[in-house]
Structure formats: structure tokens, C-alpha cells
Amino acid sequence: CLALANLGASINLMPFLVWEAFSLPELTSTFMTLELTDRSVSKPIGIAKDVSFKVGVFHFPVDFVVVDFEPDPRVPLILERCFLKTSRALIDVYKGELTLRIGNEAITYNLDQTVR
Structure with a gap:
């Protein structure tokens, strides 16, 4: 599954359709409201x-806020800054690389070759 890593985001977002498709754990209720970029308000x-x-090859435990919106097939998930911290992400803008690490193991992605 593809995802967008957003340094400005403070929550991980998952569309309800994706949650349903993967039969993920039961949802915990929340009183949170989200203000979207178009200034509309959404309740997860x-x-x-x-x-x-x-x-x-890495597995990370992630909490997702599940929202009922139409997913972009190119990036159905949005990962936030805390996920990038947990995965010890290194972003090299000049080289166009994203490296994720656990312990002494690392995996590097060439961002110039990702789907746009």
C-alpha cells in the first residue's frame, strides 16, 4: 500500500474504505474533529x-485516525511526523532519498522513482 509521508501532519490518516478492505482492529471512538485544507470540518x-x-522488511505499530473520505489511489494513507521519528527517517532532498531504520538495519527509497 502506498502512503504519503507528510512532515507537517500531526496525525496518521486512513480512509474508511481502506480500513474496511484490510479488516483491521476494531475502532476506538473519538471526539476529535478535523479542519481540512478547504476549511471544512470532518469528524473521524x-x-x-x-x-x-x-x-x-520492517513492521511499525501505527495508530490511524479513520475518516470517511474518498482515498486517492496513488496515496491512500497519510503518515505524520511522529511515524517518521519512530522509523528514524532520514530525508536527503538533494539525493532524493528516504531512509528508514530499525537498529542497524536500513532501507532506502529513491523518491525520484516513486509514483506521482
Whole structure:
């Protein structure tokens, strides 16, 4: 599954259709409201806690806020700054690379070759 890593985001977002398709853990209720970029307000359906998110050979536990919106097929998930911290992400803008690390192991992606 493709995802957008957003340094400005403060939550991980998952469309409800994606949550349904993967039969993920039961949602925890929330009183959170989200203000979207078009200034509209959205109420999440719930929070999916400790979802095992696989990137290459690595698995990360991630909490997703599940919202009922039409997913962009190119990037159905949005990962926030805290996920990038957990995965010890290194972003080299000059080289166009994103490196994720766990312990002494690392996986590097060439961002110039990703789907646009």
C-alpha cells in the first residue's frame, strides 16, 4: 500500500474504505474533529490502534485516525511526523532519498522513482 509521508501532519490518516478492505482492529471512538485544507470540518469515524504497518522488511505499530473520505489511489494513507521519528527517517532532498531504520538495519527509497 502506498502512503504519503507528510512532515507537517500531526496525525496518521486512513480512509474508511481502506480500513474496511484490510479488516483491521476494531475502532476506538473519538471526539476529535478535523479542519481540512478547504476549511471544512470532518469528524473521524474512530481510531485504529497499533496497526502493523509494513515498509519493506520492517513492521511499525501505527495508530490511524479513520475518516470517511474518498482515498486517492496513488496515496491512500497519510503518515505524520511522529511515524517518521519512530522509523528514524532520514530525508536527503538533494539525493532524493528516504531512509528508514530499525537498529542497524536500513532501507532506502529513491523518491525520484516513486509514483506521482
